[in-house]
Structure formats: C-alpha cells, structure tokens
Amino acid sequence: MNMNIYNMTFPALEAYFSERGENSAKAKIVYNYIYKKIGALSERVCQMLKADFEFDGVRIIRKNECAEAVKFLFELHDGNTVEAVLMRHDYGNALCVSTQVGCNMGCAFCQSGAAKKVRDLQPFEMVLQLLKAEEELGERINRVTLMGIGEPLDNFNNVMDFIDIIGHRHGLSAAPRHITVSTCGVPKLDELRDISCNIAISLHAPNNEIRSRLMPVNKSYNIEKIMSFTKSRKKKTTLEYIMLDGVNDSDESARELANLVHGVNCYINLIPYNETGLGFARPGAERISSFYSILIQSGIRAVVRKEFGGELKAACGQLRAERAEEKTERMNP
Numbered sequence: 001m002n003m004n005i006y007n008m009t010f011p012a013l014e015a016y017f018s019e020r021g022e023n024s025a026k027a028k029i030v031y032n033y034i035y036k037k038i039g040a041l042s043e044r045v046c047q048m049l050k051a052d053f054e055f056d057g058v059r060i061i062r063k064n065e066c067a068e069a070v071k072f073l074f075e076l077h078d079g080n081t082v083e084a085v086l087m088r089h090d091y092g093n094a095l096c097v098s099t100q101v102g103c104n105m106g107c108a109f110c111q112s113g114a115a116k117k118v119r120d121l122q123p124f125e126m127v128l129q130l131l132k133a134e135e136e137l138g139e140r141i142n143r144v145t146l147m148g149i150g151e152p153l154d155n156f157n158n159v160m161d162f163i164d165i166i167g168h169r170h171g172l173s174a175a176p177r178h179i180t181v182s183t184c185g186v187p188k189l190d191e192l193r194d195i196s197c198n199i200a201i202s203l204h205a206p207n208n209e210i211r212s213r214l215m216p217v218n219k220s221y222n223i224e225k226i227m228s229f230t231k232s233r234k235k236k237t238t239l240e241y242i243m244l245d246g247v248n249d250s251d252e253s254a255r256e257l258a259n260l261v262h263g264v265n266c267y268i269n270l271i272p273y274n275e276t277g278l279g280f281a282r283p284g285a286e287r288i289s290s291f292y293s294i295l296i297q298s299g300i301r302a303v304v305r306k307e308f309g310g311e312l313k314a315a316c317g318q319l320r321a322e323r324a325e326e327k328t329e330r331m332n333p
Contacts, residue, residue, distance in 0.1 A: 005034065005053040006124035006131075009161050010168045020048070031170040058128035060136055072133055076101070076125055080118055082149050084129045092142030097129050099159055100150025105184050106216045107202075109244060111276040112149045120155040126162040130172070144174060147182035147200070156188045163197060182240065185221040189229055200238040200269070201226055205248050206256035214247070223260070230266050242271045243288055245281040254291045258298035267301035274307075 008016065013027040030049070032039045041049070061081070062073035070086040082098035101118040103110070126146075134141050144166060146152040152159045163179060166172045176196035183189055184202045192199060203226060205211035211218040230237045239261065243249045261268065270292055273282040283291075288304060295302040 002052055002054050004057055004122070004124035005030075005049065005055055006127040006165070007122055007161070008053075009123075009164050010170060016052075028170050031168065035171040036173075056128070058125055058132055060132055063136065070133070070137065072129070072136075074098075074129060074132070076121075082121065082125070082129070084133060084148055086133055086137070086141065089143075093139055094143035094145060095130055095133055095141045096145045096147045097126050098148030098150055099126060099146055099152045099155050099162075103150045104154065105151050107184065107204075108214050109242060109273065109276070109278055109280045111278065114278065117150070117154070120158055121150070123158050123161040123165055126158075127165055130166065143178045143180070145180040145182060145200075147180070151184055151186065152181050153183045153186045153188040153192075156191070167197075180238075184215060184217045185226045185229075186217060187221060189221065189226075193229065193232055196235075198235070198238065199233070200240055201230070202242075203239040203268075204242050206253045206260055210248050210253075214244075227260065227264065230264055233265065235265075237266045238269050239266050240269050240271060242273055243283050243291065244273050245283045245287070247280065249283040249287050249291055251290060251294060254294035255298070258295055258300050261300055262298070267303065268295060270295075270302060270304045272304070272307065 010027055010031060013030060014024040017026045018024045026045060029039055029041065030045070033041055057077040058074050060072055061075045064071040068088050072084045072086070074082050074084065076082065080101045082101055084098060085096040087094045087096070098121065100120050102115045103112040104117040130141055130144060146159060146162075159181070163181075166174045167176065167179065177198065180198040180200055181192065181195075182200040182202065189199075189201070202215070203211070203223070204214055205218075205223070208218060208222050208224075211223060226239075230239070241248075241257070257268070270288065272288055273280055275282060292302060292304055
C-alpha cells in the first residue's frame, strides 16, 4: 500500500518533490488543491501523485443525526472502526476526532477503554474523519477536538503531524485556538507545555484516591503532576470533570476540588455522565447544580457542559461497541 497523501506534512511534501527533481513549491499547489479546493494540478503532477499515493482509506458506514449533533462511524482500510462526533454550536461546528482504534487507558467509566487498543491511527485517518464529515454534511467544521476514541498522547507523533497538517496555512488553516488536545494526563503531556493549541486534561476526581479508582493512569501521572503542568502553562488549561453519581459528586468533593485549583489558570468543565452500561450513573440535576454552585461561590471558573446527542449514543466508543455486538450476533445466531 502506498503512502496516503493526507499523511504528508507540508515539509514532507516539499521534500517529496525535491527528491524527484521537482520544484518544492509544488507542495503549496497540492496543499491548496486537496485542502482548500482551489487551483489546479497539471496532468503530469496528477499522474505522479496517483502513482505514489493513496487518496482514501476511510469511509462512513453509519451516521446518527439530530438537530445539534451528528455521530459518525468510520470504517478504516483494514476493517477496523472509529467514531467522530460533530457538535453544532452557536459559534460553528466542532468535530471530536478519534486518534486510536480502542484505548489502553482503561478508565472505568469509558466505553472506549472497555476495548483495548488495537492500533494507532495514522495522520491521514484523522484528517479524513474531518474531510469526510465536511463532505457528507456540506458544512464547514470550525473547531477540532482530539477527544474521541483513544488517548492522543499515546499516539504522540501521529497526532502532532495531524495538528501540523490541519493547521498549515496552505491546508485547512485551523487556528491553534480552535484545536484542543484532550488527554488523561500521561508523561508526554510535559512536551506540550508550550504548545499553542488548547489542552484539556481529564481530571475527574478531587484527590488521588478517587482518581486511581477511576483511572489507572493516575499511578504514573497523578493529580500533583497534572497541577504542576497546569500551573506552569501561560495559557489557560481546561480540567475535565465527569460527574458520577455517588463517586465524585458530593459537596465535599466540590469543596476539595475548589481548594485544589484555587489560584490556578484553569477552568473546570463539568460533564454529566452519559451512561454506557458500565455500572456508573449520572447524578441528578440538583446534585449537579449544588456541585457547580460550590465551585462558583469559591471563585472557581466552571461550566456545566452542554450535552450533545445523548440519544445518538454519542459517548466515546458506544456506536463502535454496538456494531461489534451486531457482528457477533450475525456470527452466532
């Protein structure tokens, strides 16, 4: 199988042309053509590219849609599947992109973690989630969040290439402030200290005892390390906090969380749990409101995240798991 054209960063494409005795400026023409849909390619360049590159490898096999969200299930060239979710905001469309087939983080509440990692996604498989979603909907995607299936920093090099590709001025020109990397907090996080794009860290607990029960990664990258990273950044960091009934949603947990982040340049994104059959439940509306109020009264910047597409099975891994069950049922009638 040839290299995929959407795997090529701009410098890599420049090098490709130079190595073939061509003007490296052709990289700009190709990037403008495949990403901005402007300009044209000569027949000779088209034939060269067709001989050396693949141009696909991802297809939409299922789409669930409501007014505010669209859930895509993509099939990859090897038959594996991943998901992406488009969320319609007042300020534009945001796409939540997967970075791996499965996930090795093993978070107790997450459907993706229930299936171990099969492999990393290559940059083109992330880029095509974005391009296929835009093509299918006929809508522009304004923001990209690496918050789908997989731990982005467990696929570090490919994710960095993906960010470089979609952010390049001759490509999709995605501004750093419109790209968010969401991570459980792994050692590679320290390499993102000066990155321009947004960072969202899955905190999900006010102390190490609770976080270790929910997230095995806490044994290697605990709350102290997360807070040290957050304090060292000039940019504001988002701390994700999924709310689980009877686990991390008490008033005591709220006060402990407020003390933990007091004076830190961050804000708390409270996420009511989207139930997946893993033994956890979402708190009631009053419990969520009480938790949120304690944070606000303590001077902490916080928001309860707007829910998108709960009826679409929009939590990470749900649609993929459903298809796996359907395949099993067909094989074992």
